[in-house]
Amino acid sequence: MTLIGFGPNMPSSPFVWSSRKLASVIYTELKESGDLNSDLAPKTFESGIAIPTYTGERNEDFATSPKKPDPRRDLRMAIPIGALPHKWQKIGDLILFPKGSFSDRNDIDWQAVATALKVERIGLQATIAEDSSRRSKAILLYGDEGEVKHYENGVCYVFDPFQVMFSSGNITERIRMGKVQAKDEIIVDAYAGIGYYTLPFLTMAGAAQVHACEMTPASIEGLIRGLSANSVEAKCTIHQGDNQTTMPKLRDIADRVILGLLPSSEKTWPLASDCLKPEGGVIHVHMNIHNHELETWPEQTKEYFADYSKRNTEIMHLEIVKSYSPGISHVVLDLKLGPLVK
Numbered sequence: 001m002t003l004i005g006f007g008p009n010m011p012s013s014p015f016v017w018s019s020r021k022l023a024s025v026i027y028t029e030l031k032e033s034g035d036l037n038s039d040l041a042p043k044t045f046e047s048g049i050a051i052p053t054y055t056g057e058r059n060e061d062f063a064t065s066p067k068k069p070d071p072r073r074d075l076r077m078a079i080p081i082g083a084l085p086h087k088w089q090k091i092g093d094l095i096l097f098p099k100g101s102f103s104d105r106n107d108i109d110w111q112a113v114a115t116a117l118k119v120e121r122i123g124l125q126a127t128i129a130e131d132s133s134r135r136s137k138a139i140l141l142y143g144d145e146g147e148v149k150h151y152e153n154g155v156c157y158v159f160d161p162f163q164v165m166f167s168s169g170n171i172t173e174r175i176r177m178g179k180v181q182a183k184d185e186i187i188v189d190a191y192a193g194i195g196y197y198t199l200p201f202l203t204m205a206g207a208a209q210v211h212a213c214e215m216t217p218a219s220i221e222g223l224i225r226g227l228s229a230n231s232v233e234a235k236c237t238i239h240q241g242d243n244q245t246t247m248p249k250l251r252d253i254a255d256r257v258i259l260g261l262l263p264s265s266e267k268t269w270p271l272a273s274d275c276l277k278p279e280g281g282v283i284h285v286h287m288n289i290h291n292h293e294l295e296t297w298p299e300q301t302k303e304y305f306a307d308y309s310k311r312n313t314e315i316m317h318l319e320i321v322k323s324y325s326p327g328i329s330h331v332v333l334d335l336k337l338g339p340l341v342k
């Protein structure tokens with residue numbers, strides 16, 4: 001066992017004694033009055049609690065409090081003056097600052113920033129490509145080019161962050177897909193990217209096989225590296241190219257289809273329905289919708305799939321993944337399509 005701050009050089013400090021019952025009230029009062037020494041940890045003392053302060057008559061030895069991580073404070077140490085961004089993205093050994101951060105500065109010591117934030121590389125987000133590849137246009141400010149290994153909930157994603165965008169905001173959906181009961185299922189991932197959902201399905205949800213459709217070479221490279229990093233390459237078949245061409249070859253084989261494209265995956269709805277086995281399955285439909293459509297869009301989408309597939313179609317769940325922009329939400333509709341009606 002390691003006791004933080006205990007040892008021969010434990011600091012001595014004045015303190016206020018409190019009964020256990022009142023300790024949290026007195027702690028808060030001392031904090032508000034500015035007399036609390038928060039560098040030191042309160043301790044049990046004379047059947048009550050001794051709370052370290054800056055003033056007082058008696059002194060005691062106290063352990064130091066473990067410092068809470070505070071990356072903003074660490075960044076301020078490296079960039080002592082000027083505005084700092086309010087948030088940034090950490091992917092593997094890389095920090096990506098938001099687009100436009102530090103635009104008026106040419107005096108920043110990026111090595112010091114990397115050291116302060118405990119990473120090897122620093123980059124700046126730029127506009128994501130508007131085409132369907134959603135390619136990253138991030139710029140490297142410090143460190144080496146090349147892939148990152150990003151670990152998230154038991155899955156290792158591998159990709160070049162200067163080629164491929166990684167949406168931290170979709171983490172809840174990646175976790176949700178990893179928790180789906182998909183044991184022994186055959187899955188078609190229509191917009192596989194670097195394996196955002198393919199990898200959780202194979203590593204966490206026990207899928208037997210994923211057919212991963214993807215057309216962007218940099219994403220396919222990341223997908224191959226991710227499959228290998230998670231030792232699931234034998235369970236994935238990559239179908240390179242436009243899914244309008246590749247999905248028709250996957251008719252009648254799937255228990256589940258994932259349609260993870262924004263703002264809309266509508267172009268592949270009929271193909272996804274055709275991929276399902278005759279006995280039926282589940283389709284996860286991603287979409288950006290206006291918040292006032294949250295009631296109507298799921299019903300309309302269900303009706304579309306029921307009409308097209310001639311199958312009994314049920315809404316299982318509507319997942320609100322994130323707010324995409326003001327008034328617009330990224331949602332995922334889980335639909336269950338029944339057996340083909342003869």
Ligand SMILES: C[S@@+](CC[C@H](N)C(=O)[O-])C[C@H]1O[C@@H](n2cnc3c(N)ncnc32)[C@H](O)[C@@H]1O
Binds near residue numbers: 216242261
């Ligand atoms: C934005 S990414 C996937 C994002 C991921 N689903 C998520 O929610 O985080 C969409 C991927 O679909 C691929 N894609 C877009 N249109 C495609 C098409 N017609 N055929 C195959 N892949 C396509 C892009 O190359 C990209 O890698």
